[in-house]
Amino acid sequence: MLAEWLDQGLEGRAPSHAEGRVAGGRFRLLAPGVLELVPDAPSAGARACVLSVGIHGNETAPMELLGEVLARLEAGLLRLGAPLLVILGNPEAIRRGERYVATNLNRLFRRDLEEAGDEPDRARALMAEVDAFYARHPGRERLHYDLHTAIRDSRFPRFVVEPFAETATPPEQWRWLAAAGIQAVLHQHRHSWTFSHYAKHYHGAAAFTLELGRALPFGHNDLPPLAPMGRLLEALIEGREPATGDPRAMTFFRAEHELLRHSEAFRLCFPDDTPNFSEFLPGTRLAEDAVAGETRVGETPLSVVFPNAEVEIGARAALLVVPSPPPE
Numbered sequence: 151m152l153a154e155w156l157d158q159g160l161e162g163r164a165p166s167h168a169e170g171r172v173a174g175g176r177f178r179l180l181a182p183g184v185l186e187l188v189p190d191a192p193s194a195g196a197r198a199c200v201l202s203v204g205i206h207g208n209e210t211a212p213m214e215l216l217g218e219v220l221a222r223l224e225a226g227l228l229r230l231g232a233p234l235l236v237i238l239g240n241p242e243a244i245r246r247g248e249r250y251v252a253t254n255l256n257r258l259f260r261r262d263l264e265e266a267g268d269e270p271d272r273a274r275a276l277m278a279e280v281d282a283f284y285a286r287h288p289g290r291e292r293l294h295y296d297l298h299t300a301i302r303d304s305r306f307p308r309f310v311v312e313p314f315a316e317t318a319t320p321p322e323q324w325r326w327l328a329a330a331g332i333q334a335v336l337h338q339h340r341h342s343w344t345f346s347h348y349a350k351h352y353h354g355a356a357a358f359t360l361e362l363g364r365a366l367p368f369g370h371n372d373l374p375p376l377a378p379m380g381r382l383l384e385a386l387i388e389g390r391e392p393a394t395g396d397p398r399a400m401t402f403f404r405a406e407h408e409l410l411r412h413s414e415a416f417r418l419c420f421p422d423d424t425p426n427f428s429e430f431l432p433g434t435r436l437a438e439d440a441v442a443g444e445t446r447v448g449e450t451p452l453s454v455v456f457p458n459a460e461v462e463i464g465a466r467a468a469l470l471v472v473p474s475p476p477p478e
């Protein structure tokens with residue numbers, strides 16, 4: 151049933167059970183790749199939780215991790231205590247094992263989206279599901295973890311992006327993420343129209359993009375380092391207070407600048423396999439673009455996150471970040 155749901159979504163098959171029961175509640179399939187779980191009696195402090203995986207089709211570790219957690223729920227080893235919306239982001243891209251089919255789904259989560267096509271349609275469908283889910287649970291704190299993996303190695307293999315928004319992140323999030331093995335936090339400096347930004351910007355949710363290691367094919371993921379993250383997801387699903395750690399164990403950064411690809415003739419001036427959070431000294435040439443010219447590091451050293459020269463024209467080719475003090 152539940153664990154099968156992930157496999158069936160990936161194979162494009164209709165699920166064998168569109169609804170059913172788990173310990174402590176019931177589940178129902180709302181749309182392809184969208185599953186809602188409703189507790190019989192939510193725990194007092196339970197959050198209304200959105201957990202999404204596969205927004206990028208080649209990022210398989212989060213799908214395996216979530217599949218294991220749902221299997222434990224199905225086996226009766228966990229008891230549902232929180233309202234939960236589970237989302238398999240881009241099933242066609244997952245079937246193909248590709249980041250996206252026509253365009254990057256994770257740049258389309260805006261209410262004034264006008265583009266046509268499969269990925270824009272999927273973004274509209276997912277936004278509507280998230281809107282309806284939070285509306286069904288008024289008065290409950292909102293949470294969205296959008297689980298990803300990164301293309302490259304990283305000085306910090308597990309890190310989160312905190313989307314830009316007016317609302318502050320509740321302080322307990324830093325304690326939970328530290329206990330879940332997150333090693334670094336990157337504050338976004340502007341709207342980015344990602345899925346986690348959508349939940350934070352439009353719904354005031356505590357929301358993050360979580361990067362959980364490297365993007366590898368199914369069956370090749372190193373899952374043991376993700377066990378503490380699995381325990382955080384289980385606590386949220388059961389509506390229990392998660393384990394806490396010391397946020398000072400994490401390294402905090404803020405985005406200073408977004409490097410965009412403006413032309414076909416765009417290139418990054420450092421090796422393709424440069425790990426995320428690699429630091430470059432003042433004066434270093436980072437990129438060349440036929441339209442924007444060259445980008446060099448100014449007076450302050452900059453670290454590079456998500457470098458990718460192959461993005462669509464107009465899209466982000468890297469985030470340039472600097473260290474930042476931990477939140478109060």
Ligand SMILES: O=C(O)CCC(=O)N[C@@H](CCC(=O)O)C(=O)O
Pocket residue numbers: 206256298299300301302311313342344346359456457458
């Ligand atoms: O490793 C990479 O270059 C990309 C990994 C990835 O998919 N990251 C997300 C981050 C979203 C955010 O900025 O919150 C993305 O690029 O969509």
Ligand SMILES: [Zn+2]
Pocket residue numbers: 205206209298299
């Ligand atoms: Zn991703």
